[in-house]
Structures are given as C-alpha cells and as structure tokens.
Amino acid sequence: MNEIFDEHIIEASGRCRIVVRKGEVVEVGEALIKSCPLTKKFSCPVYDLDRESVKANIEYRIKTWGMCTPERKVIETREFVGFGASEILSFGLSAGMIDAVVLACDGAGTLVSPNPSLVQGIGGRMSGLVKTVPYEKVIRRIEEAGGIVIDKENASLDQMAGLAKAYELGYEKVAVTVALPAEAEKIRRQYPDAIIFGVHVTGLDRGEAETLVSVSDFVTSCASATIHEAAGKRALVQAGTAIPTYAMTPVAKDIILEKVRCGEEQILVKTTKLPVISGNRPEPLI
Secondary structure (H helix, E strand, O other), X not given: OOOOOOEEXXXXXXXEEEEEEOOEEEEEOOOOOOXXXXXXHOOOOOOOOOHHHHHHHHHHHHHHHOOOOOOOOOOXXXXXXXXXXXXXXXXXXXXXXXXXXXXXXXXXXXXXXXXXXXHHHHHOOOOEEEEOOOXXXXXXXXXXXXXXXXXXXXXXXOHHHHHHHHHHOOOOOEEEXXXXXXXXXXXHHHOOOOEEEEOOOOOOOHHHHHHHHHHOOEEEOOOOHHHHHHHHOOOOEEEOOOOOEEEOOHHHHHHHHHHHHHOOOOOOOOOOOOOOOOOOOOEOXX
C-alpha cells in the first residue's frame, strides 16, 4: 500500500474544503454558509463557521477518534442524529430491510458493509470525503468487522464498484450513499433495485438537485435550497425539520416509518404539504 503521500481531502462544516496531511490540518477553506444547527451540537461545537473554529473541530476529531489517521475508529452504536444517513442505513441493516451498505471511509475508500455498527462508526463520524489514502490498520479493522474494502491499494472512491462487489457477494437489498447527481443517475440505470441515499448536497444547482431527487430513494437536505424545493414537492415522508431527510420512494418511506415505530422518542404525526422547514436551520440555504 502506498502511504507516502499521506493526504486526505474532506468537505465539512458548511462544506469547507479541509486538507489533512499526516494527521495535521494544513488547509481550511471558507464555508459556503454562515451557521448550521448540527455543527452547534458537535462534541466540539462549531458555533461560527470560520476557519479557526472548523480547524479546531477537525483537530478534535483527529485526536478523539483518529479521523484521517491509521488510528481511525470504525465501530459505533450511538446515534448522533435521529434521521441522519448513517443512522437510517444502520437501522435498515438491523431491521433486515437492507442487506448491505456501500459507503466510503477515510483510510480505506469505498467499502461494503453488512454490519450496522460499522456503518454508524464510519458514516456517523465522516463528512464529505473527496480523497483519501489506504491505511493497513484501518482496513484491517473494517475487515474484522465484516466489511469488504474495494481498493486496498489506492483507497479509491468508487460507489459503482462498491455496488458491483455487493451484488457479486450475493447481497440483494443494497443501499449506497452518493454525493454526485450524475453518479446517482448512472447507478439507477445500471442497478435499478439499489437503494440510493443522496448526501452532501449543499451547493447543488437546480438541475443537479432535480436529477438527484429523481433517482434517489432518500435525500438529505443539508443547507440546500434546491433540494428542499425539488424533494419537498414530491417526497412521501420528511423526517426532521431543521435539516430534513426526505423519503422519495415507498422503500425509503417504509424504512423511516419502521424506525419511528421502533424508537422510544415522542413523535408528532401530521399530514401536511412539504417541505416544512423550522426556523432553526442552516443559514443561508443555498
């Protein structure tokens, strides 16, 4: 494995572009938005999306759970967000409504996981991953937890290859996280039964949002005005009001409603015209 050029690029906290090299944050770009209710709830909160605050949060993630280092922790059972992507997909696995999830992890790249705790451990602590490198220790932890890493040599990010591997392994109800509308469209054409979860959508233009919504089962809203517009008018279920996740298909609706049924929290059930957006939301929506 080539670990000589140890560089990771992620997009987090208002879609800041962040570069981590050898466990050090070396670059933090400007956020596309000013505030986000989710970042204020982080273990190391980010109240203002300025470079210094975002850098401190990423350094905290590196220190506490090894993000973008060989010490990366990959197992978690706690929920961080009620209807986040990893929480919904982990629940789907636990409930037998999904067989395997294709997702990406820093230090490993795209992988296939049938293990709910692995999906939550990876996805619950990862923002938009743009580039990563392979770490033998991280890949070993993933494999010990039942995950299958697609490209151990390069840690490439290839959701299509992940789906191909999942179906090759015999999984039938396969979910995949996808950030690029064009990739989601290609996946839907080639794998019509895949459960597509559109993620990391802040900044999509109107056409991109319409494309992603039209081919996805789930779509998270992040700080995207265009996703709220495109998904809200045709969603079957909206989960949450500050940063909603939209269920676009009966399959997605069933998973969210089953998660609600199995949960212990108090729930308000109400028929209404969507989207419904609370005042406590990312600012501005873009």
